[in-house]
Amino acid sequence: MATLVQAVRMALHYGEEHLGVTDIFGEDVGPPLGGVFTATQGLKTAWNSPLDERGIIGTAMGIAYAGGRPVAEIQFCDYGFNTIDILKVAGNQRWAGAGNFDMPIVVMTPSGSGIRGSLYHSHSFESWASRLPGWKIVMPATALDAYGLMLSAIVDPNPVMVLLPKALLRVRGEEKIPGEPEDDNELKEMIDAPVGDRSNWTPRWPELKAHFIKIGEARLARAGSTATVVSYGRPLPLCVQAADQLKQELGATFDVIDLRSIFPYDWKTISASVLKTGRVLIVNEDTEVTNFGEHLLRRVIDHHFYDLLVRPRVLLGKHIPGIGLNQVYEQNSVPQFAGIKEAMKAVATEEA
Amino acid sequence: MATLVQAVRMALHYGEEHLGVTDIFGEDVGPPLGGVFTATQGLKTAWNSPLDERGIIGTAMGIAYAGGRPVAEIQFCDYGFNTIDILKVAGNQRWAGAGNFDMPIVVMTPSGSGIRGSLYHSHSFESWASRLPGWKIVMPATALDAYGLMLSAIVDPNPVMVLLPKALLRVRGEEKIPGEPEDDNELKEMIDAPVGDRSNWTPRWPELKAHFIKIGEARLARAGSTATVVSYGRPLPLCVQAADQLKQELGATFDVIDLRSIFPYDWKTISASVLKTGRVLIVNEDTEVTNFGEHLLRRVIDHHFYDLLVRPRVLLGKHIPGIGLNQVYEQNSVPQFAGIKEAMKAVATEEA
Amino acid sequence: MSSKTIVPASLAANGAAGVVLPQVGSGDEYLSAERCVELHRLMVRARVMEERTIKMSKSGEGYFWIGGPGEEAFNACLGLQVHKGQGPAFDYLNLHYRNSATLLALGMPMLDGIRQMAMRATDPHSRGRNFPGHYAKREWNVLPVSSVIEVRHTMAPGTALMQKRLGGDGVTVVTGGDAGTAEGDFASCLIWSTIPGREVPVLIVVANNCWGISTAACNVHSEKRIIDRGRAHGIPGEVVDGNDPVASWYAIERALTWCRTERKPYMLEAKVSRLYGHSSSSGALRVKGEVDCIEQFEKKLLALGILEPPQVAKVHEAAELEAEAALEQALTEPQPSPEDVEMFTYADSAVDAVYPGDYTGLPG
Amino acid sequence: MSSKTIVPASLAANGAAGVVLPQVGSGDEYLSAERCVELHRLMVRARVMEERTIKMSKSGEGYFWIGGPGEEAFNACLGLQVHKGQGPAFDYLNLHYRNSATLLALGMPMLDGIRQMAMRATDPHSRGRNFPGHYAKREWNVLPVSSVIEVRHTMAPGTALMQKRLGGDGVTVVTGGDAGTAEGDFASCLIWSTIPGREVPVLIVVANNCWGISTAACNVHSEKRIIDRGRAHGIPGEVVDGNDPVASWYAIERALTWCRTERKPYMLEAKVSRLYGHSSSSGALRVKGEVDCIEQFEKKLLALGILEPPQVAKVHEAAELEAEAALEQALTEPQPSPEDVEMFTYADSAVDAVYPGDYTGLPG
Numbered sequence A, B: 001m002a003t004l005v006q007a008v009r010m011a012l013h014y015g016e017e018h019l020g021v022t023d024i025f026g027e028d029v030g031p032p033l034g035g036v037f038t039a040t041q042g043l044k045t046a047w048n049s050p051l052d053e054r055g056i057i058g059t060a061m062g063i064a065y066a067g068g069r070p071v072a073e074i075q076f077c078d079y080g081f082n083t084i085d086i087l088k089v090a091g092n093q094r095w096a097g098a099g100n101f102d103m104p105i106v107v108m109t110p111s112g113s114g115i116r117g118s119l120y121h122s123h124s125f126e127s128w129a130s131r132l133p134g135w136k137i138v139m140p141a142t143a144l145d146a147y148g149l150m151l152s153a154i155v156d157p158n159p160v161m162v163l164l165p166k167a168l169l170r171v172r173g174e175e176k177i178p179g180e181p182e183d184d185n186e187l188k189e190m191i192d193a194p195v196g197d198r199s200n201w202t203p204r205w206p207e208l209k210a211h212f213i214k215i216g217e218a219r220l221a222r223a224g225s226t227a228t229v230v231s232y233g234r235p236l237p238l239c240v241q242a243a244d245q246l247k248q249e250l251g252a253t254f255d256v257i258d259l260r261s262i263f264p265y266d267w268k269t270i271s272a273s274v275l276k277t278g279r280v281l282i283v284n285e286d287t288e289v290t291n292f293g294e295h296l297l298r299r300v301i302d303h304h305f306y307d308l309l310v311r312p313r314v315l316l317g318k319h320i321p322g323i324g325l326n327q328v329y330e331q332n333s334v335p336q337f338a339g340i341k342e343a344m345k346a347v348a349t350e351e352a
Numbered sequence C, D: 001m002s003s004k005t006i007v008p009a010s011l012a013a014n015g016a017a018g019v020v021l022p023q024v025g026s027g028d029e030y031l032s033a034e035r036c037v038e039l040h041r042l043m044v045r046a047r048v049m050e051e052r053t054i055k056m057s058k059s060g061e062g063y064f065w066i067g068g069p070g071e072e073a074f075n076a077c078l079g080l081q082v083h084k085g086q087g088p089a090f091d092y093l094n095l096h097y098r099n100s101a102t103l104l105a106l107g108m109p110m111l112d113g114i115r116q117m118a119m120r121a122t123d124p125h126s127r128g129r130n131f132p133g134h135y136a137k138r139e140w141n142v143l144p145v146s147s148v149i150e151v152r153h154t155m156a157p158g159t160a161l162m163q164k165r166l167g168g169d170g171v172t173v174v175t176g177g178d179a180g181t182a183e184g185d186f187a188s189c190l191i192w193s194t195i196p197g198r199e200v201p202v203l204i205v206v207a208n209n210c211w212g213i214s215t216a217a218c219n220v221h222s223e224k225r226i227i228d229r230g231r232a233h234g235i236p237g238e239v240v241d242g243n244d245p246v247a248s249w250y251a252i253e254r255a256l257t258w259c260r261t262e263r264k265p266y267m268l269e270a271k272v273s274r275l276y277g278h279s280s281s282s283g284a285l286r287v288k289g290e291v292d293c294i295e296q297f298e299k300k301l302l303a304l305g306i307l308e309p310p311q312v313a314k315v316h317e318a319a320e321l322e323a324e325a326a327l328e329q330a331l332t333e334p335q336p337s338p339e340d341v342e343m344f345t346y347a348d349s350a351v352d353a354v355y356p357g358d359y360t361g362l363p364g
C-alpha cells in the first residue's frame, strides 16, 4: 500500500492532470528535492520558492485570483505562524468583498509531533487553523484519506488547509489508492525519486482514478457501543489500537471517530455517537488552552449535557512553550499510547 | 474619575518614573499624536516606530534582552496577526534557552468590538493570545484595573500582553486611581493633550501611587448565589448591568466574575463560585470556534461536571470572517446586552 | 508646467475646428487638452465624492472615513491607463484605501462609493461591511482592498505570474503608502517579482505623502527615495510629482509600457498630498501647505484657456449634483439584514458535505 | 594568500626569539602566525565537534544534526573579536544554527555542545530541549538561537538601541543564511537599524553558502550581492571570502570598528561552504567541489612553515580526544526528567498570584 506521503504526491499528480492544478510550490518543493518529506517529487508544476512563508501564501492567493489552482506548501506548520494575518485575509476576502472573488487555494503543511522534532518540528496547527473563518481544514490520518481529501481540497473553490500528520507520513495505508499498483516496491520504483543524482529521473505515474472524500465527513475507524472517541492525526491510530486492546481486555467497544475534517467537522456523526454511548473522550495533541478539542467538548455540552452518562473528557497536549528533543519531554507533553488507553478505559468504565 | 485610557497613560507614567520603563513605542505612539487612542500622550519615553509590527515586537524583545523595560503597542490587535511567530518566540525563548534570559516585555493592544470598527478594528485577541505558552495575558475592564494590571505587567519579568477593550477605553471608572485629582476636568487639563498644536504642551502629572493588581486574580464585580457569570472586557459591564436588572426583576443574584487575567486565570474563584451556584455562563466576544471561553468551560467540566445543576453555557461571538460596519452585522455577530441578559436569565432559571 | 499650441490630433479629428485647444505641458511632456479636461472632471468627481463621504461620517449617515483627497491626479491617470477587464489578460489592481479616483476613472458610478459609505446591502464592494474606499470588483480585476497595510504586496507577484504565463500584456498594479513600505511584505514583493527566470510584470506604486498617520516619513525612513530599494533587485523606477497629472500620466505610461513589454516589475513613487488628514479619526492631523492637485490643475487649465471659469464651476456643480443624487438614492436602498451576516463566507462546493452552499453557522 | 616575514610584535614580545614565524597574508592583509595557529586550532576543534555530533545523529546518541562545517574560518574570527561579557556594555550575539566555531572561540567547552546533542539535563543552552547549535548563554550575551529563520533580525535593533544609549562601544551581531534574507524580517532589520537619528550598531552577517536546503540562491534571488540591499538605507558593507581566515579577520575588524565608532549598522556577506550538506535530514544534499576552509588554511600554514605536519596532526588528535572525552562525560550525565517539562517557562514574579515561581501546569 502507498504511504501517506506517496498518497499526497499521487493526489497532486492527479490534480495536475485532471483537476487543473497549476502550481505546487513552496520551500524546496520543486526539483531536486521535491519537498523535505518527498511529498512533491516528480510533479510537473512543482517549483522552489524563496524562503518566505508570507510570500508563499500571498503568491498562492494571487495565482488563485488570476484563475490558477495553486497548492502551496509551508514546509512545517511550525513555520506558518508568521502568515496568520494573510491566512485571515484569504479566509475573509470573499466575505469582505461581497462575494466578488473566490479563493481556491490549497495550503498543505505537516503538523503535529512524533518525529523527534524538538520545538520547531513538533507543533500542532489545527487549533490555530480552526480559528480562521472562511477556511476549511482537513487532517487525514490514512493514505487513502489523504488522497481523497487532497482531491476535494483542490476542487473546493474555498481556501482549504491540508494538515499532514508528521508522524504518519511514512505509514502505509490499509486500503489502496485507486489505480495504485499491486506491489509496494513497484510503486516505489515508479514514483519515488532515487537517492543521489536525480537529474535524469522522471516518475512513472500509475493510472490514478478519482476518489473524493467529502470535506466535513468523518470516518468511523472502529464501531462500538460503550464509548465514543473523537480524534484525528497522530493520536488516531493509537486510539484505534487502544480500542482493539480494550475490546479484548474489557469487552468494551468504542466508536473511534476519525474526524478527518477539522472544519467543517462532522457534527452529525459525533452527535449520534454520543447519543448512543453517553460517554465521550476527545483526543488531540495540540496545546490544551483554547484547543479545538475544547470546542468539540463545548458542542457536546451544548447539545448533549443531559444525555451524558459520565463526565466527558479531553486528552490534549500540555500548555508549555514547546516539545523538547529529549524524548522525556515529548513523552510527557503530548498524548501517548498508554495515556490514551488509560483515558479510554476510564471513560468507558466510570460508574454512570 | 479617570477613563480607562487615562488610567493606562498614568500607569505608563508611573512606570517611567518608578518602575524602570525605558521605551514606550509603536506606530504613532510618540508625539505629536500619543497613540490613536491617546494612551501614550505626554510620556517621556514614548516614540514613533516604523509601520512594522514584526519590528515592534522584535525590537521590544531586543530592548528587554539588553536590560530595558519596553512597553510596545500594537495599534489595534487586528494588526497583530502578522507577529504570532515572534510572540511565540518571546514566550518560548526562556524555556528553550534553559532559563538563560528573561523576557520582561509588555505588549499592549486594543481588543474587541464596539467602536463601529468594521473588520479590522473589531477583532478580539484573547483566544489567540491564550495559545501562547510563556505569556501572561490580562484584560482590564475598569480604569483602576487597567492601572493596577499595567503596573504588574511592567514589573513582571515575563512577557505580558495587556488587552485593552476598545469599547471601554473612554469609560470612566467608579474608583479613583491612587493620586488622581478630585476633579475630572482637572485631570483632563493636566494630562490630556490639547486638540490642535501640541508642540509646546507638556503634561502635568498627578502624584500617582503604586497600586498593583496581581496577575491571576479575578475581581468579583457582583456577588450573588443563583448563578455564576464569567466574563471580561466589553461584555463585562453588560453582564453587571444585566445582573442588576435580573436581581430587580427575578430576585436572582449572580456572581459576576471579571476574570481580568486571561492567563493565568483565577481558577480558584471560578471553581468556588461554580461549586456554590451549580450554574455557570461564560461570556466573551471572540469567535466561537476554539475560543478561550471553551477552555474555561472544559475546566468546569473537568472539575465540576457532577456539581452542575443545569447545563453550563457559553455566549460567544459568531464564527464568521469579520464584523461588518453596518451595525446590523455587529449586533448579530457578538454578544449584546439583550442576548447576555437572556442567557443569564436562562441559566439562572432553568429547572435543575 | 508649460504649454504648446499644437492642435491635438484627437481634437482636430473630433471636428472641433476653430477651437484650437493647447496641450498641457509639464517639462517636455504634453497631454492633449481633451485628456486634461477628462482628467479634471474625474479629479473633481473624486474629490466631491470624498467630501460627501466625509460629511456623511459627520452626519452619521456613515461612520469612519478614509480616502484619497490629494491623490486624484495620479490615481485618475492610473485608472485611465489600466487595461480594464476580467481575468489575467487584463490588468489586476491591488489597491490601497485612497484609490477612489482610480475607480471613478475605470467607470465606477459615484453611487457605488456612496453605497459603501452608507453601508447599504446594495454596496457592491462589501455589502455594507467594509470602510469606504475598500473596493472589490471582479469584472474589472479590482481585488478586494484590505485594511491590512501591505499584505496586498505579497499577492501581486501571484497574479502577475499568471499574466506572464498567459502571454499578452496584462500587468498587476499594487499600490500602497510610504509608511507601509516598512512592512516586510514590501520587500517580499520586490523579491518575488524578480525571481530569476520568473520575473513578473508588477507595477509597484508607492503613494508617498510623507506620512503614516501622525508619523513623518523623515523620522522613520532612512532611504532617500523609496524606489532605491528596488535597485538591488534590478527593478527600475522613478519618482514623479503625483500632483501633476501630466507628469503622472507619462510616468504611468512609461511604467506600464515597461511592465507590458519587458514583463518585469517597475516602481513608481508618486509624491502626493493628504489633504484631509489621515482619516476621520486619529486626531485628523492635517499637514499645512500641501499642494492641492485640483486647484493647481485648474489654474493651469484656466491659464491656458482650456477651460473658462464657468466651465470649471459646471464641472464642480455636476459632480455635486451627482453626489447628491447618489446619496439620495443610496439612502432609499435597503440595509443589510441579520440573515446577511454569514453570506459570502463560502463559495458553493460539491465536495463539502456540510456547506455545499454558503456558510450556515456551526456544523449541525 | 601570500606571505611576509616580519616578526609579529606579539611573538617577539613573547620571547620566542630565534623562531621568526612569518605572518599569513591575504591580498594586502596579514595576520600574525600566533593568531593563525589559534584560529586553526579553533577551526579544527569546531569541525571535530561537528563531526562528532554527526556521528551521534547516526548512532542514536543524538537525533537531528545541523551545524557549521564550512563556516569555521569566518565564525572563529568572529568569536575572537566580539567583546564578550554580560549586558549592553558588551556585544550581543544573535546567531543562527551554524555558529559552533564562534562559541568555541568565545570559550565554550566542547562538552557543552556535546551535552546539547546528547540532550542531557546538563545542557546549559537548552536542557536537552533544542537541536544542536541552538546556544544560549547569558554571561556572554549569546541570545537563544531559534530555529525560526530570520526572526532574530527583528530583535537585533533592540539590543543595539540599548547599547547605543549606554554609550561605550557594544555592538549587536546578527547572523543568518543567504536564503533567509528573503524573509521580510531581513528588511525590517535594515529599516530599524537606520531610523534617522536612531541609527544603531548592528553588524548584519550573511553567511552566504548559496543554498537554502536544496534551493540554489541563484534560482530565487535577484540581487547580485546581498549587501546591495543595504545601500538604499545607507548601510555600508562588503563581501568577504569566508573560507579565508585572514580576509575574514580583517573584514570583521573593519565591520566591528565601523559599528563601534560610527554607532551605525554594517553588512558583511561571507561566502562560505556547507560541507556536510544542510543537515542530517532533508536529503542531506552536498554541493560538489566546495572549498574546505580548514584544508586550505592548513596547506597555507604548512607552506609557510608556521606548522609542521606533526603539529597539524596533534591539533586534530587533541580535538578528537577532547570530543571523545566530552561525549564520554556527557553520556554519564542525567537525562531530563518528567518534572523538567515545565521548568524555565516563567521567571519568578512577585505580582503573579498563580505563578509566583515557575509554571506548574494549568491554574488550579
Ligand SMILES: Cc1ncc(C[n+]2csc(CCOP(=O)(O)OP(=O)(O)O)c2C)c(N)n1
Pocket: B027, B051, B075, B079, C098, C147, C148, C149, C150, C176, C177, C178, C179, C180, C181, C207, C209, C211, C212, C213, C274, C278
Ligand atoms: C498592518 C497594519 N498596521 C497598522 C495599520 C493602521 N494604519 C492604518 S493606515 C496607517 C498609516 C499608513 O501610512 P501609509 O502607508 O504611508 O499610507 P497613507 O495612509 O499615508 O496613505 C496605519 C498605521 C494597518 N491598517 N495595517
Ligand SMILES: Cc1ncc(C[n+]2csc(CCOP(=O)(O)OP(=O)(O)O)c2C)c(N)n1
Pocket: A027, A051, A075, A079, D098, D147, D148, D149, D150, D176, D177, D178, D179, D180, D181, D207, D209, D211, D212, D213, D274, D278
Ligand atoms: C521561518 C522558517 N522557515 C523555514 C524553515 C526551514 N528551514 C530550515 S533551514 C532552511 C534553509 C535556510 O537557508 P539559509 O538561510 O541560506 O541558511 P543555511 O541553512 O544555508 O545556512 C529552511 C528553509 C525555518 N527554519 N524557518
Ligand SMILES: [Mg+2]
Pocket: C177, C178, C179, C207, C208, C209, C210, C211, C212, C213
Ligand atoms: Mg503615507
Ligand SMILES: [Mg+2]
Pocket: D177, D178, D179, D207, D208, D209, D210, D211, D212, D213
Ligand atoms: Mg544558505
